[in-house]
Amino acid sequence: MTDMQTPFVAKVVVHMGVGEAGERLVNAENIMADLTKGAKPIRSYARNTLPAFGIRKGQPIGCKATLRGKKAMxxxxxxxxxYAVENVxxxxxxxxxxxxxFGIEEHTDFPGQAYDPKIGIYGMDIIAVIExxxxxxxxxxxxxxxxxxKLHVAREESMKFVTETFGIEVE
Structure with missing residues (x-):
């Protein structure tokens, strides 16, 4: 396989949806900045009004950060x-x-993160883009x-890349 045909991690997007603005969102931003080692999280805003959840259009409801290069890896x-306790x-x-x-239910599962009753527990979604x-x-x-x-990454190629690079089994 040539260098042009070798897949790599282009970026990793980390998203934490809180559902409301205020102190919870600020806490989520602080946790994300700590986990991503200084990457500044940006806020994500509601696209629609959902009265059942008390969300208005344009209201900040979460935060996300994009990591590239060595930080992403x-x-x-x-x-x-x-996430993959059983490497699967x-x-x-x-x-x-x-x-x-994939999603992680509790940020306290990461090494160096301890539970703080003042902050609570936050989950996150992690998306990896392979190119x-x-x-x-x-x-x-x-x-x-x-x-x-040949430059498009197929599903099977991505699975093989994850298995070889990270030692994670794909079922």
């Missing part, structure tokens, strides 16, 4: 160790383009081009 390794991911967690995601070199040519603004089908 380090965080993903730590998150996979936390399921095939349904991978999409057709090779990306995969090959050269895929940027399809997204760039200047001289945008179609890419060869």
């Amino acid at each position: 380090d965080f993903l390794e730590m998150a996979l160790k936390t 991911l399921h095939t349904r967690q991978f999409d057709a383009t090779g990306n995969f995601g 090959k070199k050269g895929t940027r040519t399809a997204r760039r603004k200047i001289q945008q081009k179609k890419i060869n089908s």
Whole structure:
């Protein structure tokens, strides 16, 4: 396999949905900044009004951070160790383009995080985007081009990459 055909982790997106603004959202942002080692979380806002949940359109309801490069790999390794206790991911967690995601129910499962009754427990969603070199040519603004089908990451390739790189079994 050539260097252009080798998959890599392009980015990792960490999302914490709180459902309300205020102190809980600030706590979630602080936890995320601590877990992602300094990556500044940005707020996510409600797209629609949901009266049953007391959410208005435009209200901040969560936060997210995008990690790239070495920070992304380090965080993903730590998150996979936390999530995959039995070193197993399921095939349904991978999409057709090779990306995969999983959720962690408690932030206290991460090493170095202790339970604080003042803060509470927060869960998070983690999405990893797997790409090959050269895929940027399809997204760039200047001289945008179609890419060869060999540069698309298939679901099976992504599963193989996760197994080889992180030692996680995919069932």
